[in-house]
Amino acid sequence: MGGGRRFFARAGSGFLFGMAILFTLPEKAIAADWFAAERTPELVAVVVCAIAILVSVYAARRRRFYVRPLAGLTAIDDALGRATELGSPVVYITGWGGDLARPTTMASLAILSHIAERVAAYGTRILFPSHDPMVASAAQDTIRQGYMKAGRPELFRAEDVAFVTQSQLGYAAAVDGIMSREKPGAVFLLGTFEGEALILAETAHNVGAVQISGTDSTIQLSFFLVACDYTLIGEELFAASGYISGDPLILGAVRGQDILKIIIVALLLLGVLLGGFGVDVIADWLS
């Protein structure tokens, strides 16, 4: 069975299993108004998104797509090389704002898995202070796996990946302390950040580290843009994993995002055009 078929079989079986649970629920309990009709536009959007991404992923197995180079990602190797030359560690931060259920944290962990493999190959330490014990646990597995893939499991230090505190400013102070003491050569700020973003970015600058950042918070993004050496803007953070790994499946998902963007722009233009003629059907449907 090919990879694409296997993938669709997996996705399909998961979907069918979920549906089976729903349809085996007690019949009398399911009233006639079981469907939230006011959420139909969201349902259509979810279905369209899923189709666009899955079709793009399938197409990517046959044809390789071009992804434009992102400065922040091409700088990762330079940053890791610099930290290695300086003999200093790398600090990876997923921010205080995201838990493991957040896709941004998932995307960040995917980038972490590649970075962990590279630092392991270079023999460099990676420090991962976390505000969330579940994120810390997932990161520990991710980094350990990276060291194993690089063939250097003996270099992995479990105490370097740790839960620090849940307090936002306590976390900022703790990470500041780690950076001030350890003087990292590179600091990655990739995830969901809130008020602590600028404190961490500026401390990283003060200790002379290369900062590579990316967040889903538009407010903190502006701080990162002025404070960091490289910043991944918006969806670049989510495309990063595919770009670094070159995995056709992940790159296919990136293309799916582009297709969805075209659909959204077309809808916006159509809405504006129809709105000009006094027809608000698209605006009404989307609002």
Add this chain to the structure above:
Amino acid sequence: MLKKSPILVCAVCGVFMITQYFITAEPVTDLYRSVLDWMQIIFVCALLVGIINVILRQVRMASRPGRERIYPFITLFGIALMVILGFGWGIARGSPFLWVFDNLQAPMQSTVFSLLAFYVASAAYRGFRARRAESIILVLAALIILLGRVPIGEIVSPHVPSVVGWVLAVPAVAAKRAILIGIGLGMTATAIKVIAGMERAYLGGR
């Protein structure tokens, strides 16, 4: 099997969480509430593991000789103190636990937060150095906004506040929404990849 089980659990839970949003039937909402309760239980267990992890790490750090040995001792003392105060006298209003929180932790947090004022200034200094075309646009936009936000702006020209209003309401919002659309699509794509088992970084692998 060990590797496939978490992917299957993730796929089923992911599909359920999407589906329940569109279904109002009572059994589904009950199941959803149970899932949320289970998430809380799992989180508390993980927090316990995290606290044990913090204590073990601090003990290890305290056992190493060096100038920074004092910090883990302070941390361990803080943890022990709060546990003793919390279990001994409770956490109600007027309790020693709350007194320590209000008079030690809150001021320390305010101190760290106040650092932002200095960091904003230093980051702005670096960001506003007009070295490239993008930096020049940033500086110009910042100058216009600053001018429009102070009384002197209106003295310079009565049009300045309206220009600032336009910059904030049109180009800034347009850029922000474009970024938000990208982020939303990125999140959706990541969620679909996780549900479909393509993204496995959270399991410690690709």
